[in-house]
Amino acid sequence: xxxxxxxxxxxxxxxxxxxxxxxxxxxxxxxxxxxxxxxxxxxxxxxxxxxxxxxxxxxxxxxxxxxxxxxxxxxxxxxxxxxxxxxxxxxxxxxxxxxxxxxxxxxxxxxxxxxxxxxxxxxxxxxxxxxxxxxxxxxxxxxxxxxxxxxxxxxxxxxxxxxxxxxxxxxxxxxxxxxxxxxxxxxxxxxxxxxxxxxxxxxxxxxxxxxxxxxxxxxxxxxxxxxxxxxxxxxxxxxxxxxxxxxxxxxxxxxxxxxxxxxxxxxxxxxxxxxxxxxxxxxxxxxxxxxx
Amino acid sequence: xxxxxxxxxxxxxxxxxxxxxxxxxxxxxxxxxxxxxxxxxxxxxxxxxxxxxxxxxxxxxxxxxxxxxxxxxxxxxxxxxxxxxxxxxxxxxxxxxxxxxxxxxxxxxxxxxxxxxxxxxxxxxxxxxxxxxxxxxxxxxxxxxxxxxxxxxxxxxxxxxxxxxxxxxxxxxxxxxxxxxxxxxxxxxxxxxxxxxxxxxxxxxxxxxxxxxxxxxxxxxxxxxxxxxxxxxxxxxxxxxxxxxxxxxxxxxxxxxxxxxxxxxxxxxxxxxxxxxxxxxxxxxxxxxxxxxxxxxxxxxxxxxxxxxxxxxxxxxxxxxxxxxxxxxxxxxxxxxxxxxxxxxxxxxxxxxxxxxxxxxxxxxxxxxxxxxxxxxxxxxxxxxxxxxxxxxx
Amino acid sequence: xxxxxxxxxxxxxxxxxxxxxxxxxxxxxxxxxxxxxxxxxxxxxxxxxxxxxxxxxxxxxxxxxxxxxxxxxxxxxxxxxxxxxxxxxxxxxxxxxxxxxxxxxxxxxxxxxxxxxxxxxxxxxxxxxxxxxxxxxxxxxxxxxxxxxxxxxxxxxxxxxxxxxxxxxxxxxxxxxxxxxxxxxxxxxxxxxxxxxxxxxxxxxxxxxxxxxxxxxxxxxxxxxxxxxxxxxxxxxxxxxxxxxxxxxxxxxxxxxxxxxxxxxxxxxxxxxxxxxxxxxxxxxxxxxxxxxxxxxxxxxxxxxxxxxxxxx
Numbered sequence: 001x002x003x004x005x006x007x008x009x010x011x012x013x014x015x016x017x018x019x020x021x022x023x024x025x026x027x028x029x030x031x032x033x034x035x036x037x038x039x040x041x042x043x044x045x046x047x048x049x050x051x052x053x054x055x056x057x058x059x060x061x062x063x064x065x066x067x068x069x070x071x072x073x074x075x076x077x078x079x080x081x082x083x084x085x086x087x088x089x090x091x092x093x094x095x096x097x098x099x100x101x102x103x104x105x106x107x108x109x110x111x112x113x114x115x116x117x118x119x120x121x122x123x124x125x126x127x128x129x130x131x132x133x134x135x136x137x138x139x140x141x142x143x144x145x146x147x148x149x150x151x152x153x154x155x156x157x158x159x160x161x162x163x164x165x166x167x168x169x170x171x172x173x174x175x176x177x178x179x180x181x182x183x184x185x186x187x188x189x190x191x192x193x194x195x196x197x198x199x200x201x202x203x204x205x206x207x208x209x210x211x212x213x214x215x216x217x218x219x220x221x222x223x224x225x226x227x228x229x230x231x232x233x234x235x236x237x238x239x240x241x242x243x244x245x246x247x248x249x250x251x252x253x254x255x256x257x258x259x260x261x262x263x264x265x266x267x268x269x270x271x272x273x274x275x276x277x278x279x280x281x282x283x284x285x286x287x288x289x290x291x292x
Numbered sequence: 293x294x295x296x297x298x299x300x301x302x303x304x305x306x307x308x309x310x311x312x313x314x315x316x317x318x319x320x321x322x323x324x325x326x327x328x329x330x331x332x333x334x335x336x337x338x339x340x341x342x343x344x345x346x347x348x349x350x351x352x353x354x355x356x357x358x359x360x361x362x363x364x365x366x367x368x369x370x371x372x373x374x375x376x377x378x379x380x381x382x383x384x385x386x387x388x389x390x391x392x393x394x395x396x397x398x399x400x401x402x403x404x405x406x407x408x409x410x411x412x413x414x415x416x417x418x419x420x421x422x423x424x425x426x427x428x429x430x431x432x433x434x435x436x437x438x439x440x441x442x443x444x445x446x447x448x449x450x451x452x453x454x455x456x457x458x459x460x461x462x463x464x465x466x467x468x469x470x471x472x473x474x475x476x477x478x479x480x481x482x483x484x485x486x487x488x489x490x491x492x493x494x495x496x497x498x499x500x501x502x503x504x505x506x507x508x509x510x511x512x513x514x515x516x517x518x519x520x521x522x523x524x525x526x527x528x529x530x531x532x533x534x535x536x537x538x539x540x541x542x543x544x545x546x547x548x549x550x551x552x553x554x555x556x557x558x559x560x561x562x563x564x565x566x567x568x569x570x571x572x573x574x575x576x577x578x579x580x581x582x583x584x585x586x587x588x589x590x591x592x593x594x595x596x597x598x599x600x601x602x603x604x605x606x607x608x609x610x611x612x613x614x615x616x617x618x619x620x621x622x623x624x625x626x627x628x629x630x631x632x633x634x635x636x637x638x639x640x641x642x643x644x645x646x647x648x649x650x651x652x653x654x655x656x657x658x659x660x661x662x663x664x665x666x667x668x669x670x671x672x673x674x675x676x677x678x679x680x681x682x683x684x685x686x
Numbered sequence: 687x688x689x690x691x692x693x694x695x696x697x698x699x700x701x702x703x704x705x706x707x708x709x710x711x712x713x714x715x716x717x718x719x720x721x722x723x724x725x726x727x728x729x730x731x732x733x734x735x736x737x738x739x740x741x742x743x744x745x746x747x748x749x750x751x752x753x754x755x756x757x758x759x760x761x762x763x764x765x766x767x768x769x770x771x772x773x774x775x776x777x778x779x780x781x782x783x784x785x786x787x788x789x790x791x792x793x794x795x796x797x798x799x800x801x802x803x804x805x806x807x808x809x810x811x812x813x814x815x816x817x818x819x820x821x822x823x824x825x826x827x828x829x830x831x832x833x834x835x836x837x838x839x840x841x842x843x844x845x846x847x848x849x850x851x852x853x854x855x856x857x858x859x860x861x862x863x864x865x866x867x868x869x870x871x872x873x874x875x876x877x878x879x880x881x882x883x884x885x886x887x888x889x890x891x892x893x894x895x896x897x898x899x900x901x902x903x904x905x906x907x908x909x910x911x912x913x914x915x916x917x918x919x920x921x922x923x924x925x926x927x928x929x930x931x932x933x934x935x936x937x938x939x940x941x942x943x944x945x946x947x948x949x950x951x952x953x954x955x956x957x958x959x960x961x962x963x964x965x966x967x968x969x970x971x972x973x974x975x976x977x978x979x980x981x982x983x984x985x986x987x988x989x990x991x992x993x994x995x996x997x998x999x
Contacts, residue, residue, distance in 0.1 A: 019878060020779055027775040030768060034795045034849065037806025040816075041798055044809070053809055054552035054572035068369045071385040093699040100696035112696060119707055120899070121951045123907035125928045126944040129396065129937065130710030136400045156706050163699055165851075165900060172892040173858050206861060210789060210854045217793050217850070221800045224928075227393055232359045232406035235386045241799050243364030243387035247627060248548040248568045249805065250365065257798045264797050268790055392932040399728075419726045496917070501933055540835040541917030549805070553812035555834050574814075668725055674934035675746070678926055682746045685753050685921030 038261070045254035052249040062255035069252070072240065076256060079220055079237035080263070082151055086158040087216035093159075094166025094215075095208050099200060101167065102174035103182070116164040128228035131157055135229055150234025157225035162218050166211030173207035174200075349430045349604035358606040359384045361394065362411040363593070366460075367614075368626035375613050381606040391416045398425040403600030408607040414592040415502075415664045417449040417456055426455045427599045433608035436615035443655070444632035447592060448663045456594035457611060458632035460623075463590055463653070463661050464503055465583040467546070467566045469557045479585040480511035483558065487538050491558035496541035496550060498560045501677035502664050503589065504531065504542075507560065510587045516662065519669035528676040536683035551579060560584075562591075564628040567650035581650060583657060590661035592632075624651070718941035729937035738942035747926060747943065751950065754906060754923045758954075761844040762902040765852040768845065769897070773856035774886075778868075789857065792850050804843060804914045811839060811915070840916030847911050848904075852897040859893020860886065899955070906951045923947050 045063070049056025066072055101109050135156065139147035146152050181203065185195040201208075223238040230239060237260075241253055358381040360367075372383050388394045391413050398405055398420070412420060420426050431437060437445070437457060444458045466483050473490045477483060484507065487495040497504055502516070508527045509516040518524070543550060546559040551569025561569075563581070570579045595611045597604060613619060620633035624640060630651050637652045645651075653661075718738055720731035776788050795803065810817050811833050818831035833839050863886050871881040887894070909928070912920030927947060930940030 017878070023771055023775040023779055026771050027780075030772045030849075031791065033846070034792065037803045037810060037846075038795045038798055040806040040809050041802055044806075049572055051548060051552060051568065051572040053549055053805065054574070056572070065369075068373070071387075074384075075387075093702055097696040097699035100694070104695075108696075112700070115700075115703055115708070117899070117903070117952070117955075118711070118948065119703065120903040121907065121948045122707075122711060123924045123927050123944055123947065125924070125931050126711065126714050126941070127707075129931050129940075130714045131706065132396065132400045134706075134710040134713065136402070140402070140404065160703070160707050161904070163703065167699065168896040168900060169855050169858055172855055172896040173862055175892045177862060207858045210858055213790065213793050214850070214854055217796045220797055223800065227388065228396065230386070232361070232386055233384050238799050238801070239389070240364050240387045241801050243389040245389065245545055245548065245801070246363050247365040248545065248565070249802075253799075253802060257802050261794065261797055265794065272786070390932055392935060395935075396728075422726055536918075539918050542913070543917070549808055553808065554814055555812060666725060670725065671722070671934050671936060674929055674936075677933070678750075678929060679746045681918065681921045681925070682749045682753075684918035686749060 041254045042258050042261075044251055045258040047251040047254070050248070050250065052251050052254050062251035063259075065250070065252040066255060066259075071235070072252065072256060074233075075235050075237040075240040076260060078151070078154070078234045080260075082154040082158060082236060083216045083219040085151065086155045086162060086219040087212050089155060090159045090162035090215040091166055091208060091212040094163045094211055095170050095201075095204065097163070097167040098170025098207070099174060099196075099204060101171045102177075103179065103200065116167055119160055119164045124222075124224040127157070127160065128225045131225060132228045148231065150231040153229040153231060154226055154234065154236060157229045158219040158222045159215075160225075162215035165214055165218065166208075169211045169214070170204050170207045173204055177203065349433055349608045351430075351433055352605055354380055354609050355603040355606045356380060357382050357384065358409070358603050358610055359386065359407050360409040360411075360610075361386045361388060361397075361405075361407040361598070362409070363387065364389070366411070366593075366627060368622045371614065371619055371622055371626075374619075375610060379606075379609050379613060381603065381609070383610075395420060395423075395425065398598060399423060405598060405600070406602060407598045408601040408603045409610060410596050410598045411459055411593050412456070412596055414447060414449045414456070414594060415666050417594065417596070419666060420596075421450075421455055425599055427597050427601060427604070428454050429457070429597060429611075430608060433605075434612045434615065436612050439615060439617050439620070439634050440632050441634045443658060444592070444630075448665075450594075456596040457615070459593045459595050459614075460627060460629040460631050461590060461592040462562045462564050462629050463583065464498065464506070464560065464562055464588050465566070465581060466558065466560045467551060467570070467579050467581050468559075469554070469578055470580050471578055472557045477580075477582055480507050480588075483507065483560070483582075483584070484511055484535065486558055487535060491556075492538040493540055494555075494557040495539050496543045496546055496556045496559045497539060498562075499542040499544040501670070501673040503560065504677050504680060505673050506589060506664075507535075507584075510584060513586070516587070516589070517665040517667060517669065519667060519672070521672075524669060524672050524676065528679060531676060531680045532683045536680045539680075539684040542681060542684075554578075563650045567647050568628055571647060583653070585660065587660050587662060590658070590663055592663075714941045715945055717937050718945050720938040720941075722936040722938055726935075728935050729941075738938050739946065741939055742942045742946050747923070747946070750921055750923050750926055751947075753921055755954065757840055757844060757912060757920075757922065758902055758906045761841060761848065761905055762898055764841060764845045765848050765901050766894075766898060769849055769852035770856055770894075773853050774860050774882075776853075777857050777860035777863075778865075789854070792853055796847075796850055800847070800910070801914070804847075804911050807843060807846065807915060808834065811842075834915065835917035835919060837916065837919050840912045840920045843911040843915035843920075844905060844908075847908075848901045851900045851904075855893045855896040855900060856890065859890035859896070862893070863889045902955070903951060906954075907947065 044052050044055070046058050046060065047055055048059035048061055097112070101112060135147050135153050138144050147156075182195050182199050185199045186192075190198070221238055222236075223242055226236045227239045227242070230236065237256070241249070244250075244253065360383060362385065364387040367385075372385075376382055386407070388397070394410060394412060395416060398407075398410070410426075417426070431453070434457070437453070440458065444461055445453055447458075450456045466477075468477055468486065468491070472494075473486055477486055497507065505524075505527050506516045508514075508530055509518065509523070514523055541550070541556065543556075543559070544562075545565055546556065546561045547565035547567070547569030550556045550559055551561075551566070552573045554573075554575075559566075563583070566579075566581050570576050570581065573579060595614070597607045597611075601607055614623065615633070617633060617636070617639070620631045620636055621639050621643065623631050624633075624636065625643070625645055628651070630636070637648070640648055640651070716731065717729050719734045719736065720729050721733060721735070721737070722728070723730035776785060776792075780788060798806075809815055811831060812818065813830035813832065813834075815831070818827075821827045821831060822829075833842075867885055867889070868881055871885045876884070906922075907924045907927075909920070909922035909924035912922050913925065914920075923943075924947075927940055927943045930936050930943060934940075
């Protein structure tokens with residue numbers, strides 16, 4: 001990708017302009033805004049009181065309480081499993097769709113965009129009450145037993161909006177980006193599949209990765225659809241949290257949130273490490289993520 | 293069928309051996325198998341609607357697992373562990389956050405939901421029975437029902453406890469900030485008055501159509517299940533024009549947020565929720581709980597067994613286990629609501645559980661608590677609820 | 687002239703969505719022509735009519751919808767204003783090594799459950815909470831902070847929950863513009879602001895549109911954050927729809943309301959797109975580059991693409 005991006009000059013400009021400083025300050029402020037309630041939750045996970053919101057004293061009891069509740073552990077595992085599978089699936093389908101929309105436009109694009117718009121516009125409860133009897137019909141009346149599996153059903157429910165999101169982002173990335181590179185690749189005797197694999201996909205990579213992360217995030221939070229389509233033994237985490245509202249949220253809900261946060265951060269770090277060991281330097285990885 | 297003379301060896305106790313020997317001939321066994329298989333096929337083919345399945349459990353061996361579909365965090369974890377270690381079945385807990393969700397799931401699954409025990413709120417039980425979503429309880433397998441207080445058995449939605457037994461019951465009242473509202477409030481009329489004066493803009497009501505319209509009906513001596521259009525119209529008129537402008541929130545769980553954080557001055561709430569909030573508040577003396585008067589609600593969450601439950605023996609064993617007096621006390625301590633057990637008040641006082649006046653009421657007070665009903669007026673109540681919200685949000 | 691059936695790439699997505707979205711939602715539209723058969727039934731379709739739609743178009747629906755529209759537009763605008771500088775900063779100003787980390791950091795808060803982080807805000811904004819004490823200590827406010835259960839709280843909650851959906855597409859779009867174009871613009875004498883408004887922003891157009899749509903549309907159907915932080919002031923149409931499916935168990939009416947909601951949102955977007963198109967008309971005229979003779983008639987897909995670029999519709 002060295003054709004597109006020249007190296008940034010290594011000579012440091014003497015002094016940053018005020019707009020650079022302002023932008024950095026704004027960026028930092030927004031990140032503080034984003035993390036403020038998370039800080040509250042992390043602190044609350046050490047609350048020795050009965051209610052999450054009422055601070056009583058410091059203790060690690062909430063973390064120990066998780067051990068005594070298999071329901072909580074199972075809910076978290078289900079959520080993470082489903083999140084990963086749904087994200088992979090949605091990214092796959094969404095990337096293909098986004099590339100198709102950007103590179104091979106035609107009348108059909110408007111229909112497809114319309115469908116995607118419709119997916120995003122529909123309130124979750126509508127999706128939920130419609131999906132449940134439909135999945136039951138597919139699973140029982142048509143005998144496709146895989147639709148009786150809890151994880152499959154959850155993945156189906158979570159993937160709808162995620163596919164729309166990934167398609168939008170990938171399309172937005174590729175649209176208007178000259179097809180010159182792909183044409184050049186074709187001129188150099190590359191087969192369409194090779195061009196796709198070695199030119200188009202890397203061009204779209206930042207959008208694909210962003211879409212993957214976003215799909216995972218959306219899946220972790222999906223409550224209403226999950227509540228309706230879940231089956232016995234696969235209650236996802238957000239459904240458990242909403243259900244526990246009635247009894248007054250305990251600090252262990254915050255403790256679980258803290259643990260999940262740590263887990264996902266560790267996983268991200270691990271992935272970055274693996275990529276690094278595989279040969280790419282840190283700059284290359286970030287370039288890929290950042291669009292180099 | 294070729295006759296192979298292989299002997300079947302059965303290991304059984306003396307008594308059982310006698311019975312087995314007398315009943316179990318080869319022909320008899322085949323006949324039994326066909327009948328059982330036929331019944332199973334018939335059961336699988338049945339539409340599952342309309343018919344109320346008979347009690348499935350017969351006191352046989354307890355299965356090795358049990359699935360409970362209930363509200364989140366609604367059972368003491370130590371009791372669940374103890375059940376598994378003493379009786380055997382491993383428990384899987386699934387959560388729902390509204391009765392309508394529960395009903396939708398059971399209806400859609402047509403008997404194959406995989407849930408054994410479900411915990412519906414009383415007012416929804418008639419609907420579930422009519423739609424064939426619950427199976428009858430075999431009360432012979434639940435001897436501990438004798439430890440239940442008769443006042444909490446045989447309620448309007450299930451007069452002979454054929455399908456459900458009380459798990460926890462509660463009532464509705466309100467909490468107010470004594471530092472802001474210095475006079476004493478005792479009735480729903482007082483609530484409405486304070487909401488429009490001292491507590492204007494800092495009042496919250498329960499986010500439920502029945503409880504919201506209930507305030508008006510209880511304050512005016514009208515049956516809160518009424519379906520008289522004139523009364524409902526008057527209720528809507530009052531709520532939308534007089535009360536809505538002073539409401540700042542529709543919050544069903546002020547105990548978990550508004551009370552400890554002190555964000556409201558007057559809150560309609562359930563007794564257990566209020567108790568929790570005040571207990572955990574940094575300044576408990578600031579709050580005063582009032583049982584709504586002259587009339588209020590009694591709501592009850594119940595143990596019930598879903599139609600088509602795969603483990604009916606374990607389900608009955610669990611319900612029996614949880615109704616034992618010492619376990620009822622542990623449950624009460626964990627969830628903060630009365631479990632309907634007999635003579636539990638003294639035991640709770642002995643245990644030193646705090647603020648028991650929120651949990652236990654005198655018989656006269658219980659007389660003023662009325663059950664709700666999902667009837668013709670439900671749609672109209674939902675309309676009024678939505679209209680009040682729209683007016684409050686304007 | 688490429689005639690490869692590249693749209694075949696989109697077929698898996700088509701099929702998936704058709705199977706699991708179109709079919710079930712078709713059912714809902716079907717329900718909306720039905721009715722509620724008695725107290726315990728949820729829906730029946732033996733008698734078809736448009737009565738549910740008439741019922742749905744009540745004053746309650748209209749006033750609730752007004753509130754929802756206000757929250758939707760204000761929320762999306764705020765997300766755009768707050769998110770755009772951040773996305774630009776991340777895509778342009780931050781060193782490349784750090785960008786990946788920042789993208790992940792934008793999303794990290796959202797790996798905490800939705801309700802839990804909204805409660806985190808409740809704790810922060812409580813009258814006796816941290817923010818209140820801080821502001822009082824600094825002297826910005828006199829008494830305890832009275833922000834919960836107000837319109838402001840609704841906006842804070844809504845902006846907070848939808849910011850990543852705005853930042854990420856914008857980041858991807860700004861990043862696409864690339865350094866060389868901006869440098870070329872500066873070489874030709876354009877200042878910072880001119881470069882931004884005449885080079886970067888127009889090229890990032892599709893990303894802006896993606897961000898705006900990804901925020902506005904789900905926001906219109908959402909209602910939980912609004913009610914938890916804003917109380918009564920956070921009354922949204924999504925809650926009306928949910929109440930019909932749940933408390934009233936009247937799926938027919940709920941379906942009718944949902945269909946109406948979808949139609950109204952689509953209409954709002956169409957109106958918004960038309961307004962933006964009109965506003966950008968003079969700018970597009972000015973930015974059009976004409977070399978020598980009039981341009982030859984180009985094939986429709988390319989023209990459509992240019993149109994999409996210029997307006998980002």
